[in-house]
Amino acid sequence: MPARTDAFDLGRLRMSAGEGRRLELETAVDAFSFGGQRYEVEPARVAVTLDISRTTGSGYALRLEFAAGIEGPCMRCLAVADQRIEVEAREVDVPGGGEELASPYVSDQVLDLSAWARDALALALPPQILCRPECAGLCAVCGEDLNTAGPEHAHERAPDPRWAALRELELE
Numbered sequence: 001m002p003a004r005t006d007a008f009d010l011g012r013l014r015m016s017a018g019e020g021r022r023l024e025l026e027t028a029v030d031a032f033s034f035g036g037q038r039y040e041v042e043p044a045r046v047a048v049t050l051d052i053s054r055t056t057g058s059g060y061a062l063r064l065e066f067a068a069g070i071e072g073p074c075m076r077c078l079a080v081a082d083q084r085i086e087v088e089a090r091e092v093d094v095p096g097g098g099e100e101l102a103s104p105y106v107s108d109q110v111l112d113l114s115a116w117a118r119d120a121l122a123l124a125l126p127p128q129i130l131c132r133p134e135c136a137g138l139c140a141v142c143g144e145d146l147n148t149a150g151p152e153h154a155h156e157r158a159p160d161p162r163w164a165a166l167r168e169l170e171l172e
Contacts, residue, residue, distance in 0.1 A: 002026040002047050011109035015054040023050045027113045029068060032122055034129065039072035041121065042082070048117060059094030060106065064113075068121055075128045076137035077145050083129060089120035 002024045013021060025048050029041040051063040065088050074081040093103035105116040136146035141155045159167070 004028075004045065006112075006114040008050070008111045008113050009109065010052065010060055010106070010111055013052065015052070017054050017056045020051065020053040023052065024048075025050055025113065027117050029114065029118050029121060032118065034072075034122070034125060035075060037073050037075075039070045039129065041118075042069040042071055046117065048113070050113070055092075055094060057094050057097065059092065059097065059101065060103075062091040062093070062103070062106075062111065064089045064091075064116060064120060066117065070121075070125070070129065072129065074131035074135055076130060076135045077147055078138070079131045079135075079145070079147075081129050081131040083126070085121060085124050087117075087120050087124045089116065089123070091116065 003026065005025045006027055008023075008025070015021065026045050027048055028045050030044075031038060031040045033039070046066050046068045048064055048066040051065075053061040055061055067084060067086050069082055069084050071080065071082040073079070091103040091105060092101055093106040094101040105112045105119075131147075138144065139146055139149065139153065139155075144153060146153065
């Protein structure tokens with residue numbers, strides 16, 4: 001079983017330039033809001049693979065891989081949606097290398113693994129979280145679930161509001 005790690009001290013590896021390590025760890029990934037809805041991460045502690053390479057100039061090149069499930073409301077019909085997301089993320093942190101080479105997850109050679117995993121998962125999400133790819137959503141008129149409504153579900157078309165003034169005319 002991988003070791004539970006939310007913050008990892010990169011300095012304790014005592015790696016020299018060009019050296020690399022692959023670690024199997026476990027980290028907590030908190031629930032988050034997406035599109036105004038709350039989504040839980042399953043499992044709450046995910047197994048991650050962390051590849052660490054030491055760069056010249058006392059920096060690090062990092063790669064994170066894991067898979068996690070998310071569960072929450074479908075964005076079309078509000079039924080329970082659960083999806084499995086594959087995540088691969090990379091970060092580079094080179095002290096003094098400028099803003100482009102500074103990772104927000106590394107501070108004083110300590111990697112905030114939990115925050116990086118949560119943000120990487122959020123960035124890997126599809127544009128819409130659906131209960132199934134062909135989800136029909138809810139009826140815009142009555143709110144009925146169109147996935148379970150039969151093909152006979154229909155409503156009388158409302159008159160075009162642009163013609164409302166003409167309906168009020170009394171012609172004799």
